Amino acid sequence: MTEAATEEALEKKMNTVPLKMVGKDVSVYYGDKRALYDVNLNVRENTVTALIGPSGCGKSTFLRTLNRMNDTIDGCRVTGLITLDGGDIYDPAIDVVELRARVGMVFQKPNPFPKSIYENVSYGPRIHGLARTKAELDQVVEQSLQRAGLWNEVKDRLHESGTGLSGGQQQRLCIARAVAVSPEVILMDEPCSALDPIATAKVEELIHELRANFTIVIVTHSMQQAARVSQRTAMFHLGNLVEENDTDKMFTNPDDQRTQDYIMGRFG
Amino acid sequence: MTDIVSQASGKVVSAAPPRRDIGIRRRYAAERRFRFYGLAAIAFGLVFLFILLWTVVSKGYTAFLQTEITLPITFSEQLIDPGNKRESDPKVLQTANYPLLVRDALAEKLGIASSDRPALRQVSGLFSDSARVTLRDMVVSDPSIIGKTVPVTVLASANIDSAFKGQFDLTVDEGSRKVSDQQLGWVNTLAEEGVLSKGFNTGLFVNGNSSRPEAAGLGVALVGSLYLMGIVLVLSLPIGVAASIYLEEFAPKNRLTDLIEVNINNLAAVPSIVYGLLGLAVFINFAGLPRSAPLVGGLVLTLMTLPTIIIATRAALRAVPPSIRSAALGLGASRMQTIFHHVLPLAMPGILTGTIIGLAHALGETAPLLLIGMVAFVANVPATPLDPSTALPVQIYMWANEAERAFVERTSGAIIVLLAFLIIMNLGAILLRRRFERRW
Incomplete structure (x- = not known):
């Protein structure tokens, strides 16, 4: 009885969180091959949404539709509606450059530019004209590195190459680089899969802190990671969205049998 | 498995069963052969590269040196401008017989009488016909040197150049050779006196093409x-x-x-x-x-x-x-x-x-x-x-x-x-x- 009541209360609370991005009947085709089948998924503001599922289930594909990174793949076609703050992001009037400035992305493998740490972080603000003077730019760089928890480690070597950092530092540099553009949403595509457990812990901690200012969507292969960092979880299987739910509920009492099986490690 | 069992039971260990032949030795032999082929191919290529470079360099390095003749030449007014018409007709200076000046200077140096015509002809063969241009340019740019004696460097003729660099086979009969024994004697005399010497061939990099090899350049x-x-x-x-x-x-x-x-x-x-x-x-x-x-x-x-x-x-x-x-x-x-x-x-x-x-x-x-x-x-x-x-x-x-x-x-x-x-x-x-x- 009480459990049901708290659950209901939680549901209500979650439902009051405004929706940042909405996907409605999203399907993605790579040439003739269909990768996603009518996915309906909402991303709530200042919430970490984790996308889980076995390899090849379409979770990364869905993530990449959110900032139109799929546009760069030849023969990729997206149908359905995806909105950001109510505006259709596939509207021809929408500039993809502007969209990506609002919806940033962190990739699976750390991919800093082979330039200095400073240049890595300042690149986004520079091309978007976010800083008018050198001092402003310096400030943006410092702030972004601090937000990514990297400032203390690199403040003395800002002008050394970003590729000289360790893997975990590189990934946090990439997060700082994404943060520097002041996006509203940050997409993370398995950001910890190439990192050791200590670096992973740092990045997860960082995701927690970033949630205050950003909406985060994260694709992960690790159930534990999804349970640790997210408030909402969506489970994909074979291009279909199986279940979307509060993370707590998902990992204790999922609605769908397939989710249960996957979480218990019966397939995947 | 049976071996382990026998060890455990304390019995004498029988000889290890024969190992299955998986061709290890053959594989290593194949690898060694392959390496040898590779090395042989590289050596083959290097040998030919070396032969190429050796041929080109051994034949070509002498081209960067050029035999020159340096001697005082009298710019005789009689020869250049006998009628003293250069004021009215500048063409006189262009068409004068300058090689004659060089020939006479050389003949004087070698002590040849001006009546010995065959010898004089051979003297003409010592220096390049490009001396005409060298001397003409000197006179045209500064007509006041007419009548004076000035040290001038002219190129040796191509045959003398080749002979001086030792590129002619001197055992060949004189008649079928491009350089006569007499000329060779003069070359030696002139070389001893320091009149004839080899210098760096700047002309090779500066001159245009010429039908006279000694004056031809790149x-x-x-x-x-x-x-x-x-x-x-x-x-x-x-x-x-x-x-x-x-x-x-x-x-x-x-x-x-x-x-x-x-x-x-x-x-x-x-x-x-x-x-x-x-x-x-x-x-x-x-x-x-x-x-x-x-x-x-x-x-x-x-x-x-x-x-x-x-x-x-x-x-x-x-x-x-x-x-x-x-x-x-x-x-x-x-x-x-x-x-x-x-x-x-x-x-x-x-x-x-x-x-x-x-x-x-x-x-x-x-x-x-x-x-x-x-x-x-x-x-x-x-x-x-x-x-x-x-x-x-x-x-x-x-x-x-x-x-x-x-x-x-x-x-x-x-x-x-x-x-x-x-x-x-x-x-x-x-x-x-x-x-x-x-x-x-």
Whole structure:
């Protein structure tokens, strides 16, 4: 009885969180091959949404539709509606450059530019004209590195190459680089899969802190990671969205049998 | 398993069962054989390279030295301007018989009577006919030296030069030799007195072509090749890089772009002489550009170099990791910004290497230049790319066709100069690669 009541209360609370991005009947085709089948998924503001599922289930594909990174793949076609703050992001009037400035992305493998740490972080603000003077730019760089928890480690070597950092530092540099553009949403595509457990812990901690200012969507292969960092979880299987739910509920009492099986490690 | 059991039970361990023959020895033997083949192939190549270089250098190094005759020459007014008409008729100074002055000076030095006509004729054979030009230029630029005695350096004739460098077989009967015993005797006397000596052959790098080997130089060819390289670089680098960027980064993948790609790859394999025909038909016959001009040569070589540069540039662009493109695009950089800020700088070493290799290829190209008339006899250094000119490899080709003994060493000398330029360019490519290479 009480459990049901708290659950209901939680549901209500979650439902009051405004929706940042909405996907409605999203399907993605790579040439003739269909990768996603009518996915309906909402991303709530200042919430970490984790996308889980076995390899090849379409979770990364869905993530990449959110900032139109799929546009760069030849023969990729997206149908359905995806909105950001109510505006259709596939509207021809929408500039993809502007969209990506609002919806940033962190990739699976750390991919800093082979330039200095400073240049890595300042690149986004520079091309978007976010800083008018050198001092402003310096400030943006410092702030972004601090937000990514990297400032203390690199403040003395800002002008050394970003590729000289360790893997975990590189990934946090990439997060700082994404943060520097002041996006509203940050997409993370398995950001910890190439990192050791200590670096992973740092990045997860960082995701927690970033949630205050950003909406985060994260694709992960690790159930534990999804349970640790997210408030909402969506489970994909074979291009279909199986279940979307509060993370707590998902990992204790999922609605769908397939989710249960996957979480218990019966397939995947 | 049985062994372990027997050990455990304390019994004497039987001999290990025979190991299954999985051909380890054969595999190692095969590997050793393969390594040997590789080493043999490399050794074979190196031997031929060495033979090539040895032949060229041993034949050609003497071309950088030139036998010269330095002696005081009296600019006799009687001979140059007997009628004292130079004020009214400057042509007198142009047409005077200057070689006679050199002959007389040499005859005096060697103590030959002015009545000994056959000996005097042989003396004339000691020095180059280019002495005429040397002396004329001195007199025309400063007529006041007429009547004075001034030390002058003139070139020895090609045969004397060859003989002095020991390139003639002196055991051959005098009648079938180009240098007589008497001349050889004089050469030795003059060499002992220091009148005749070998000096560095600056003329080889400065003079234009000449039918007299001792006066022939690569000046025209060097300037012509320089113009060619400049034109090829200025045209093919921007066009090639722009085409590659479009094809690699922007063009949709469809039948048309596939066709273009196949054609570019095929163009790289088209024999260069075909480009020469194309240049002849389009640039000279249709567009009406002048024959033998480095401009036309440069255009033809540009067409020839473009496929090389495009292929190298596309390979370099493709070698840039896609993660860098994703990173830039994910930050909201436009495609242009992604390419120019990130992809192109990373592809630069590959592009520059491809360009320099293409240029080096163009520098050594002969066939297309023959067809557009850059094989002409050009004595004057071209002032603009529209003036007639030759190029280094064509000059080598022309000299290789000459009959005189002295052209042999000059041909090899010119090859050395060409090889030196190629080595410098390739070194430049390696250095640029090292300098700009970035790791990620």
